[in-house]
Amino acid sequence: MSFSALDSTLSGPLFVPLSIAEIWSDQSRLASMLKVEWALAMAQTKNGLCPPGVAEALAAINPMDFDLLALGQSTARSGVPTIPFLAALRKKLPPECEPFVHKGATTQDVMDTALMMQVQQSMESLLPQAVEVLAALSALASRHAQTPCVGRSYGQHAMPVSFGYKVAIWLSGLCDALAPWPALAPAVLKASLSGPVGTLSGRSPAHAKAAQEFARLLGLAFDPVPWHVRRSPVVSLAAFVTQVLGALAKMAADIVNLSSTEVGEVSEPFIAGRGGSSAMPHKRNPVAATVILAAFQAAQGLNQTVQAALVASHERPAGAWHGEWHALPQLLGLLAGALHEAKRIAEGLEVDAARMAANLDMTHGLIYADAVASALSVDLGASRAHHLIEQAAGTVRQTGQHLSQVVGAWPEMPVSFKGERLKDLFDPTPAVQAASMIIPSSRAQAMHVMAALSRKG
Numbered sequence: 001m002s003f004s005a006l007d008s009t010l011s012g013p014l015f016v017p018l019s020i021a022e023i024w025s026d027q028s029r030l031a032s033m034l035k036v037e038w039a040l041a042m043a044q045t046k047n048g049l050c051p052p053g054v055a056e057a058l059a060a061i062n063p064m065d066f067d068l069l070a071l072g073q074s075t076a077r078s079g080v081p082t083i084p085f086l087a088a089l090r091k092k093l094p095p096e097c098e099p100f101v102h103k104g105a106t107t108q109d110v111m112d113t114a115l116m117m118q119v120q121q122s123m124e125s126l127l128p129q130a131v132e133v134l135a136a137l138s139a140l141a142s143r144h145a146q147t148p149c150v151g152r153s154y155g156q157h158a159m160p161v162s163f164g165y166k167v168a169i170w171l172s173g174l175c176d177a178l179a180p181w182p183a184l185a186p187a188v189l190k191a192s193l194s195g196p197v198g199t200l201s202g203r204s205p206a207h208a209k210a211a212q213e214f215a216r217l218l219g220l221a222f223d224p225v226p227w228h229v230r231r232s233p234v235v236s237l238a239a240f241v242t243q244v245l246g247a248l249a250k251m252a253a254d255i256v257n258l259s260s261t262e263v264g265e266v267s268e269p270f271i272a273g274r275g276g277s278s279a280m281p282h283k284r285n286p287v288a289a290t291v292i293l294a295a296f297q298a299a300q301g302l303n304q305t306v307q308a309a310l311v312a313s314h315e316r317p318a319g320a321w322h323g324e325w326h327a328l329p330q331l332l333g334l335l336a337g338a339l340h341e342a343k344r345i346a347e348g349l350e351v352d353a354a355r356m357a358a359n360l361d362m363t364h365g366l367i368y369a370d371a372v373a374s375a376l377s378v379d380l381g382a383s384r385a386h387h388l389i390e391q392a393a394g395t396v397r398q399t400g401q402h403l404s405q406v407v408g409a410w411p412e413m414p415v416s417f418k419g420e421r422l423k424d425l426f427d428p429t430p431a432v433q434a435a436s437m438i439i440p441s442s443r444a445q446a447m448h449v450m451a452a453l454s455r456k457g
Helices: 018-023 026-046 054-059 068-078 082-091 107-143 163-178 181-188 205-218 232-258 287-310 320-348 353-360 366-380 382-399 403-408 420-424 429-436 439-456
Strands: 148-153 156-162
Touching: 018 107, 018 320, 026 054, 026 068, 026 082, 026 107, 026 205, 068 082, 082 107, 107 163, 107 181, 107 232, 107 320, 107 439, 148 163, 148 353, 148 429, 156 163, 156 366, 156 429, 163 232, 163 429, 163 439, 181 232, 181 439, 232 287, 232 320, 287 320, 366 382, 366 403, 382 403, 403 420
Parallel strands: none
Antiparallel strands: 148 156
16 A cells, blocks of 8 residues: 555656655665764764774664564654664664764754755756756757747737747746755755754764764765754755746646647657557547646645744754655655656657647737737827727637738728738748747756756766
8 A cells, every 4th residue: 555656556657766766765764874873973983982893883784684664663652763773773783882873863863864865865866867858958949949839828829939939938947946956955965963952962072073074974064053943954955846846847837738639739759658548549648747747736735844844843843843754755756757757858849840830820810910010000109000900800800811911901001011011020030030039048047057967966
């Protein structure tokens, strides 16, 4: 039985890549907790707070040798996994080493630090994927910089743009979401070693140096101020993940709309057996976009759960911190699945330029109404031109005539607008060119973010 779609044998593979699922497995959590205890003993030994040999004894223990089922049953009694873990750990150590394990630390130190180790592993895996998505979207925007398509406002045809421009908006939105990570990481990926109430019982210069060494050994940042109840690291992480998922969801929502039968401008890359229907053999559902949208839908609630942990009572909270255990692993799993599907879309999206061109003509020239009104306003005034084009649009809808025919037949039409000049107003090229001019800036932004993420990775 599974309580989450992410770790379900049936639905898990749809939402989470195996590599990330392994990072958040129970065995991985135990390995992280064991490494936390090793780093603590090593740091304390270096600073004269622990005798030699303890860290070595801890390093010799295999995390696979723990009985997960027994630890789980004991956790139900103790309230936290750390207590039964330490009890089992001490039994595996030589008697002379056992008293020096976990000295000065507390349950939350182990859990929070192990959590950040798993977050770090996840981000090291996901950042290259994010860079690949950015690179693929940048290339897609460039390829279709001059591909005319409908620009839509409130779901209605508004003005021509280029498809590359639409992709550039997706690209820059994702850049906006990803860009904070290099600066955010040191504030998020940090160790916790503060003791029962955050004062690191028995603190001395040696203890302070040991805490810094502890963080260094684990590849995490050191914070001299305890964050047991300063939950900014996890809150910032959850907000970051949710914004990235939101940026991906913007792209996914557009793709669902653009791939609908009536629009038919794009489709996800074809994979045999993917996107079918149990009842309708002709269907080709946008599965990748669906996974991304579902991830963002779930992430919003999970993010709210983490935000609530900001209200942590006194020096150690009850409930708020524990609620994070439900939310954070799922958020990282959802991000992994969404990036996996986004890469599939960005690298293989099928674009139907002919259908885009046909859709531009769907409204019989009304998509050029703003261009015509703007040109006419020079001779007729803005209000008069707008009113006339508004009337003409009604005629187009009633008769099915093209807007150029209706406008061309007006007695009020200035002589200078007859013939080729009027025809030029129904050419999408200027609007497409204007849209395409934005693409280089979006691609430059992507290059900057990709470089920063690659350095961080």
